[in-house]
Amino acid sequence: MLEHTQYDFDAIVVGSGISGGWAAKELTEKGLNVLVLERGKPLQAGSGYLGEHAPPWKVPYQGKRPRELYEEEYPVQSKVWHSFNETSRQFWNNDKENPYATDEGKPFLWARADVVGGRSLIWGRQTYRFSEEDFRANAVDGHGIPWPITYDEIAPWYSYVEKFVGISGKSEGLSQLPDSEFQKPMPWFALEETIHGRLRKKAPDITLTSARVSILTEDLPGRKACHYCGPCYRGCSTGSYFSSQASTLPAATATGNMTLRANSVVERLEYDADSGKISRVHVIDTQTKERMAFSSRIVFLCASTVGSTQILMQSASDSFPDGLANSSGVLGKYMMDHTLGISGLGLFLDNMDSYYHGNRPAGLYIPRFRNVGAQDEDADFLRGYGYQTATLRQDWQTGFNTKGFGAGLKDKLRKPGPWIFALAGFSECLPRESNRMYLSKRQVDRFGMPLAAFDFEWSDNEINARKDATKQAQRILRAAGAVLALPGQEEMSVPGEGIHEMGTARMGDDPGKSILNKWNQAHDVPNLFVTDGSFMTSASCVNPSLTYMAFTARACDYAVRQLNEGLI
Numbered sequence: 233m234l235e236h237t238q239y240d241f242d243a244i245v246v247g248s249g250i251s252g253g254w255a256a257k258e259l260t261e262k263g264l265n266v267l268v269l270e271r272g273k274p275l276q277a278g279s280g281y282l283g284e285h286a287p288p289w290k291v292p293y294q295g296k297r298p299r300e301l302y303e304e305e306y307p308v309q310s311k312v313w314h315s316f317n318e319t320s321r322q323f324w325n326n327d328k329e330n331p332y333a334t335d336e337g338k339p340f341l342w343a344r345a346d347v348v349g350g351r352s353l354i355w356g357r358q359t360y361r362f363s364e365e366d367f368r369a370n371a372v373d374g375h376g377i378p379w380p381i382t383y384d385e386i387a388p389w390y391s392y393v394e395k396f397v398g399i400s401g402k403s404e405g406l407s408q409l410p411d412s413e414f415q416k417p418m419p420w421f422a423l424e425e426t427i428h429g430r431l432r433k434k435a436p437d438i439t440l441t442s443a444r445v446s447i448l449t450e451d452l453p454g455r456k457a458c459h460y461c462g463p464c465y466r467g468c469s470t471g472s473y474f475s476s477q478a479s480t481l482p483a484a485t486a487t488g489n490m491t492l493r494a495n496s497v498v499e500r501l502e503y504d505a506d507s508g509k510i511s512r513v514h515v516i517d518t519q520t521k522e523r524m525a526f527s528s529r530i531v532f533l534c535a536s537t538v539g540s541t542q543i544l545m546q547s548a549s550d551s552f553p554d555g556l557a558n559s560s561g562v563l564g565k566y567m568m569d570h571t572l573g574i575s576g577l578g579l580f581l582d583n584m585d586s587y588y589h590g591n592r593p594a595g596l597y598i599p600r601f602r603n604v605g606a607q608d609e610d611a612d613f614l615r616g617y618g619y620q621t622a623t624l625r626q627d628w629q630t631g632f633n634t635k636g637f638g639a640g641l642k643d644k645l646r647k648p649g650p651w652i653f654a655l656a657g658f659s660e661c662l663p664r665e666s667n668r669m670y671l672s673k674r675q676v677d678r679f680g681m682p683l684a685a686f687d688f689e690w691s692d693n694e695i696n697a698r699k700d701a702t703k704q705a706q707r708i709l710r711a712a713g714a715v716l717a718l719p720g721q722e723e724m725s726v727p728g729e730g731i732h733e734m735g736t737a738r739m740g741d742d743p744g745k746s747i748l749n750k751w752n753q754a755h756d757v758p759n760l761f762v763t764d765g766s767f768m769t770s771a772s773c774v775n776p777s778l779t780y781m782a783f784t785a786r787a788c789d790y791a792v793r794q795l796n797e798g799l800i
């Protein structure tokens with residue numbers, strides 16, 4: 233059994249976002265006394281969601297953007313995502329208060345939350361498993377290093393977290409996109425059924441399925457099925473979408489074993505060369521600037537890919553001059569993101585007598601169909617991409633320039649316009665040593681800590697995959713029956729814009745080439761675990777957060793077994 237006397241806590245978890253929430257839940261439920269340290273502000277679930285269910289006239293500036301404030305204080309966050317506005321600004325990072333650096337001519341957008349719950353409050357909730365092929369990809373084509381774990385080893389942990397998260401979706405039996413433990417899918421619009429039928433006949437290599445999302449269609453304990461109120465980015469007091477606030481943190485609180493400290497930025501981890509372990513976690517209170525330190529038997533870094541890597545780099549010591557647990561020298565390197573953007577947009581005149589009600593908070597999904605199983609002969613890129621879709625009907629606003637007046641004009645404007653079906657491609661990014669983050673040597677933040685800095689560029693592989701996604705979108709839209717198929721944007725997304733940064737403390741079997749072993753445990757420091765996206769050895773083309781959750785739960789199980797056996 234654990235001894236509680238020598239340490240302030242059994243475990244310290246840094247970060248309360250998607251992975252930190254899971255670590256807090258799992259470790260407290262296994263009986264550990266856990267301190268969660270979160271640099272963001274405290275936020276009460278439900279009551280802290282200011283814009284939820286508010287009509288436009290009750291929202292400051294009708295939810296629109298005060299230009300000067302955004303340019304001055306939120307130049308990055310306001311560019312990254314449409315969901316940053318006056319109803320959600322409270323969740324996001326203030327770029328002026330917490331800046332970062334980029335290399336000359338190499339822009340990088342780093343989207344961050346600054347609140348308890350982290351980005352779980354503002355994420356898009358798309359939730360997919362990596363496939364067996366994803367876990368083999370590096371070993372097969374030689375990019376990056378092989379994953380130290382197979383799909384079969386992580387599959388039970390996917391199932392474990394999925395049942396708690398609550399994922400709506402449809403089983404399809406595809407090898408490239410394994411099915412999850414699903415709740416029933418959300419209903420489809422009439423046009424989507426029409427497109428589905430046509431694609432089955434005219435483009436049988438394409439699967440159109442429900443987007444798999446962490447949004448309930450059936451109640452779970454303490455959480456209600458979605459009532460389609462949207463927009464979700466303002467917060468969800470019914471807990472219908474998965475967030476740390478609604479799901480994992482309440483579970484951890486219920487154990488009575490969690491202490492959560494907001495406004496607490498972790499500055500560094502202290503390494504004790506005698507024991508070979510982390511002895512203390514050094515923290516600065518963001519409000520008072522008071523410095524303090526806490527001790528624990530194990531430390532889980534869940535501060536997001538960049539946040540955790542930054543902490544490891546700041547924890548350099550005589551034993552680890554290039555960053556804690558970095559004897560391999562790969563810390564900060566092999567960073568990945570996904571490229572994203574509209575690949576094509578079709579206009580449809582089918583099902584014109586049908587409309588939809590409410591705000592369904594998810595579209596459909598087209599799983600990867602290129603280079604599945606083997607390289608396609610006509611593909612000039614490795615690996616693949618999937619499309620997230622959006623379906624809508626044009627409304628009265630398209631009639632802005634319509635000529636006319638009186639009853640005739642009003643009648644015309646009341647009629648909805650054609651349907652639009654849009655495809656947004658998300659492509660895989662290869663792990664490359666030159667894509668990296670590091671600590672600025674010249675600039676420090678308001679706490680005196682060096683700024684995180686980025687040096688990241690797309691390679692031809694990502695550029696060619698993106699071009700292919702645009703070309704294939706035309707084929708799909710035509711097969712679907714679009715009367716007009718418009719090509720998507722040509723330019724690449726800015727690195728970071730995919731908001732899936734990962735890979736900077738990758739896992740692997742070889743301690744000379746990786747930071748973590750297959751249990752998310754640092755090769756060099758046995759009481760240190762890192763379970764956010766920094767552990768990722770490759771990126772797949774699907775949204776990654778479900779994989780962080782599954783690995784976090786698995787690492788917690790392993791760590792507690794190790795503790796109980798006296799091995800760490």
Ligand SMILES: Cc1cc2nc3c(=O)[nH]c(=O)nc-3n(C[C@H](O)[C@H](O)[C@H](O)COP(=O)(O)OP(=O)(O)OC[C@H]3O[C@@H](n4cnc5c(N)ncnc54)[C@H](O)[C@@H]3O)c2cc1C
Nearest residue numbers: 247249250251271350351356357358498535539764775777
């Ligand atoms: C708009 C948007 C849409 C997205 N859509 C999707 C999607 O559809 N599907 C998907 O899979 N992913 C999506 N993502 C990405 C997803 O949000 C992240 O992958 C996920 O939140 C990562 O979890 P995490 O726990 O690693 O990091 P986070 O959720 O970012 O949590 C990290 C926490 O650590 C805290 N922290 C950082 N540094 C320190 C420090 N030094 N001391 C103390 N605390 C610290 C942060 O304040 C934060 O609360 C989206 C992200 C955004 C912003």
Ligand code: SF4
Nearest residue numbers: 458459461462464468
């Ligand atoms: S649409 Fe559903 S998930 Fe989104 S805020 Fe409303 S109830 Fe929550």
